[in-house]
Amino acid sequence: MALVELHNVSKSFRKGDETITPLDQVTLEIEAGEFLSLMGPSGTGKSTLLNLVSGIDRPDSGKIIVAGTDITQLSRSKLADWRAANLGYIFQTHNLIPVLTAYENVELPTLLLKLSSRERQERVNLALEAVGLSDRANHYPRQLSGGQEQRIGIARAIVAHPKVVVADEPTGSLDVETSEQIQVLLKRLNEELDITLLMVTHDRDVAQIATRQLLLDRGKLVPSGESELENVR
């Protein structure tokens, strides 16, 4: 059984008189340990797909099974608990809380888990170590560079030891050099810590670091290289 399974998942939105269907009977399997990238022109539904896999939004029809749990069947409160334990989210802009230190920002998701204070501390320290920023634990976001802030955002996404980490344009706000450092980090997290990653990107070079590349094309997922939209950025 794959770690993440989408079975005939559809999602539509009303826009005035029009109905748009960013996801039309999408079926997808992501194996544990895979690093999958998802490309596609603006507005095609990439973030919609991430939001469904993360349980932030619900499909109109179809099933989404993550590590054996059909998350489309969970109540709102169960879904919140499920998300805290199973899902990490890396944003385009890091979304760190400015009045908390790097350590406290990374610690936040662990407060939703039943952990002893010692376990919590160990997890935060491990996550900071994994992103190479143990020495910045007591710094506030304003005292960090853009790349360091994104690293802290990544530490926060992995601190709860989630089954899946989704990343929405994780390098989208970074300069070329910093973007390359974040790409190396994501690849290392996948290869060395076996973190399963689903990453949306507009950048073909960034997509290449994944072990599998897909494109969202008119409501359907297609392997990269098999769509006429390939040249659209």
Ligand SMILES: Nc1ncnc2c1ncn2[C@@H]1O[C@H](COP(=O)(O)OP(=O)(O)OP(=O)(O)O)[C@@H](O)[C@H]1O
């Ligand atoms: N909550 C919503 N209500 C109405 N329409 C929505 C909603 N969320 C998304 N949409 C629409 O669904 C379509 C897909 O949006 P989505 O944000 O998933 O695209 P995207 O591929 O991630 O775009 P981008 O690359 O620009 O981030 C868009 O037309 C968007 O306007």
